[in-house]
Amino acid sequence: MTTTEVIADRIAQFLKERTRISWEPDADIFDSGVVSSLFATELVVFLEEAFDIEIGGRDLRLDNFRTVTLMTGLVQRLREAGDE
Amino acid sequence: MTATGPTGLDELIAFAGDMIGDEADAWDRAGTIPDDVVRKFAAQGVLCAQVPARYGGLGLTSADNGELTAFVGSRCSSLRSLMTSQGMAAWTIQRLGDKPQRTAHLPRLAGGEVAAVAFSEPGAGSDLSAMATTIEPDGDSVVVTGEKVWITAACYADLLVVFGRYGSQAAAVVVPASAPGVTVERVPEPLGCRAAGHAFVRLDGVRVPAADVLGGGQSTALLVTAALAYGRISVAWGCAGILRSCLASVSGHARRREQFGKPLAEHQLVARHVAELLAAERIATRMCAHASQCWDMRSPEMVSATVLAKYVSSRHAVAGAAAAVQVLASAGARNSHPVARAYRDAKLMEIIEGSTEICELMLAEHALGAFA
Numbered sequence: 001m002t003t004t005e006v007i008a009d010r011i012a013q014f015l016k017e018r019t020r021i022s023w024e025p026d027a028d029i030f031d032s033g034v035v036s037s038l039f040a041t042e043l044v045v046f047l048e049e050a051f052d053i054e055i056g057g058r059d060l061r062l063d064n065f066r067t068v069t070l071m072t073g074l075v076q077r078l079r080e081a082g083d084e
Numbered sequence: 085m086t087a088t089g090p091t092g093l094d095e096l097i098a099f100a101g102d103m104i105g106d107e108a109d110a111w112d113r114a115g116t117i118p119d120d121v122v123r124k125f126a127a128q129g130v131l132c133a134q135v136p137a138r139y140g141g142l143g144l145t146s147a148d149n150g151e152l153t154a155f156v157g158s159r160c161s162s163l164r165s166l167m168t169s170q171g172m173a174a175w176t177i178q179r180l181g182d183k184p185q186r187t188a189h190l191p192r193l194a195g196g197e198v199a200a201v202a203f204s205e206p207g208a209g210s211d212l213s214a215m216a217t218t219i220e221p222d223g224d225s226v227v228v229t230g231e232k233v234w235i236t237a238a239c240y241a242d243l244l245v246v247f248g249r250y251g252s253q254a255a256a257v258v259v260p261a262s263a264p265g266v267t268v269e270r271v272p273e274p275l276g277c278r279a280a281g282h283a284f285v286r287l288d289g290v291r292v293p294a295a296d297v298l299g300g301g302q303s304t305a306l307l308v309t310a311a312l313a314y315g316r317i318s319v320a321w322g323c324a325g326i327l328r329s330c331l332a333s334v335s336g337h338a339r340r341r342e343q344f345g346k347p348l349a350e351h352q353l354v355a356r357h358v359a360e361l362l363a364a365e366r367i368a369t370r371m372c373a374h375a376s377q378c379w380d381m382r383s384p385e386m387v388s389a390t391v392l393a394k395y396v397s398s399r400h401a402v403a404g405a406a407a408a409v410q411v412l413a414s415a416g417a418r419n420s421h422p423v424a425r426a427y428r429d430a431k432l433m434e435i436i437e438g439s440t441e442i443c444e445l446m447l448a449e450h451a452l453g454a455f456a
Contacts, residue, residue, distance in 0.1 A: 014384075018453065019453055035453060036446065036449045036450070036453070037303075037305035037306055037308075037309045038309060038387055038388060038391065038446050038449065038450055039387075039450070039453060040305070040306050040309070041306065041309045041310055041313065041387045042384040042385075042387045042388070043384070044310070045382060045383070045384045045386060045387065046384040048382065049382040049383070049384070056178075056179065056180065056181065056182060057180065057181060057182035057185075057298075057299055058182075058299060058300060058301060060179075060180060060299055060302055060306065060307070060310065061253075061301055061302050061303075061306075062302065062303040062305075062306050
């Protein structure tokens with residue numbers, strides 16, 4: 001698997017553990033009504049801890065967490081920024 | 085700045101104990117904590133003890149800060165409320181701010197300035213998405229306009245972290261309390277935490293640098309949930325402290341006071357109150373300790389564990405304080421007596437940082453997601 005796939009896989013796995021639903025990469029988890037703002041905050045903490053990144057300031061937008069693909073992109077961008 | 089002051093948990097508790105002494109009853113009656121006491125707590129970094137050392141803070145773990153919060157809460161819920169507000173302001177800056185903003189503001193909070201967080205408005209209590217305060221960009225500045233109510237610690241504050249509308253979304257902004265257009269008016273005679281400096285805050289076209297907008301462009305729900313997390317765990321630990329104070333008062337009184345020829349403790353109906361208070365204190369402490377462990381381990385469960393700890397601790401504090409007044413009876417019925425304060429203060433803890441009912445909605449939603 002590529003790095004992108006590994007990240008996406010780990011995120012999808014966490015979502016499945018917590019929601020009992022398998023999410024398509026581009027499915028909007030917040031539009032579904034299945035998850036709450038409490039869960040959104042949980043997701044932030046999960047991503048920070050699982051991928052050793054810090055999500056602060058303007059990155060803390062709900063739009064960054066809507067889909068597996070968007071979260072994967074955020075993780076990759078912050079990891080690259082951290083490597084600089 | 086803290087090199088010469090207390091740093092470890094035991095030292096910090098001893099410092100807080102010395103500073104509070106037997107004054108909490110008098111502060112409650114006066115409706116204010118002497119300014120030099122508030123300043124000394126702020127200068128030692130005790131009001132936001134979880135701020136990392138790299139930003140000039142004491143860098144306590146959530147677990148240690150929790151025990152410190154419970155200790156202060158066992159003596160004086162008003163002062164503990166200042167810790168909750170200041171800690172929440174610091175957490176908001178840490179959580180929503182970028183690195184330059186953290187570097188600019190956190191050392192001020194850890195080193196002597198007092199801060200409050202302004203969420204509630206006349207039309208926005210539990211439903212913070214109804215906030216009407218606006219943060220409008222204007223060149224290098226933003227202009228903040230709105231009305232905030234029941235802002236804990238605002239009477240003491242140098243800085244206000246104000247939440248409001250920012251375009252179609254939400255943001256927080258750091259506003260100096262001395263800025264032109266800021267009016268702070270004390271809430272007269274609050275039910276509880278009477279010396280916590282609750283105030284109505286009006287912001288009339290207050291101009292601050294755009295660089296002091298924290299985050300920006302987020303949904304209100306995500307922004308507020310992130311910021312409130314600290315307030316909730318702080319209130320939860322404070323309630324564990326209220327229960328410790330009640331347990332101590334009740335145990336002492338039940339041993340000493342005699343009726344019908346024997347100590348109250350030997351009357352079984354009183355003994356039940358003692359047992360229930362002990363259980364309540366232990367339950368609250370364990371819930372808080374678990375939530376803090378989740379914070380310290382950076383576990384995603386920290387979010388739900390924090391709501392659960394706040395919910396459980398505040399409800400037990402309300403019931404425990406009522407039982408304590410019942411056992412002490414006339415001895416505890418003097419206004420500002422520790423159990424009388426506990427009775428009034430605990431009730432407010434079921435209302436702030438997410439009422440019992442809002443916590444129930446969040447917990448039900450969490451359970452339905454996690455255990456369906």
